[in-house]
Amino acid sequence: DAGITQSPRHKVTETGTPVTLRCHQTENHRYMYWYRQDPGHGLRLIHYSYGVKDTDKGEVSDGYSVSRSKTEDFLLTLESATSSQTSVYFCATSWGSYNEQFFGPGTRLTVL
Amino acid sequence: GENVEQHPSTLSVQEGDSAVIKCTYSDSASNYFPWYKQELGKGPQLIIDIRSNVGEKKDQRIAVTLNKTAKHFSLHITETQPEDSAVYFCAASIDDYKLSFGAGTTVTVRA
Numbered sequence: 001d002a003g004i005t006q007s008p009r010h011k012v013t014e015t016g017t018p019v020t021l022r023c024h025q026t027e028n029h030r031y032m033y034w035y036r037q038d039p040g041h042g043l044r045l046i047h048y049s050y051g052v053k054d055t056d057k058g059e060v061s062d063g064y065s066v067s068r069s070k071t072e073d074f075l076l077t078l079e080s081a082t083s084s085q086t087s088v089y090f091c092a093t094s095w096g097s098y099n100e101q102f103f104g105p106g107t108r109l110t111v112l
Numbered sequence: 113g114e115n116v117e118q119h120p121s122t123l124s125v126q127e128g129d130s131a132v133i134k135c136t137y138s139d140s141a142s143n144y145f146p147w148y149k150q151e152l153g154k155g156p157q158l159i160i161d162i163r164s165n166v167g168e169k170k171d172q173r174i175a176v177t178l179n180k181t182a183k184h185f186s187l188h189i190t191e192t193q194p195e196d197s198a199v200y201f202c203a204a205s206i207d208d209y210k211l212s213f214g215a216g217t218t219v220t221v222r223a
Binding site for chain 2: 040041090094
């Protein structure tokens with residue numbers, strides 16, 4: 001398995017507060033992704049990165065921003081958390097655009 | 113964008129029987145169809161994938177079939193075992209890295 005860690009693994013926060021989730025990989029994969037998983041929706045792509053400082057929006061990007069200053073780290077920020085952002089967030093990586101995506105263990109975020 | 117529908121949402125099978133999960137997609141330009149297995153408390157893991165130039169692919173007890181004309185693809189698990197119990201997701205993509213996932217199928221294998 002690809003060496004992917006996510007932190008924190010669990011977080012409870014209040015509406016209106018900023019939240020940053022971190023994804024760290026040790027595989028030197030070029031592509032990194034953030035998904036959210038909700039019942040009845042499967043996984044939905046939030047943002048992805050195709051290189052350092054190169055990012056783009058996914059299917060459900062409103063209310064989220066990302067940054068990638070190093071190959072190994074991809075940060076997801078909720079500027080002002082809302083209850084609708086309560087979800088399980090998964091980071092994934094792939095060597096290239098035509099390669100298998102490896103998923104991290106997930107972060108469970110609850111916004112009260 | 114791409115819309116992927118997955119059925120059934122839950123599936124219970126007797127150990128040793130076969131399990132079949134079906135997905136349909138909306139965008140005829142989709143050309144990559146992976147299947148992921150997610151065990152409780154873990155991230156999804158790729159179990160098999162197929163590209164649009166192939167109609168069927170097998171890997172031991174797992175097989176995937178693709179019908180591009182009808183825009184549907186299926187996962188077949190034969191001789192099911194208790195360790196096959198998990199949530200399975202299908203996905204489709206036009207450009208490999210932007211995956212659109214189905215809602216998932218919870219498979220329970222009864223001993």
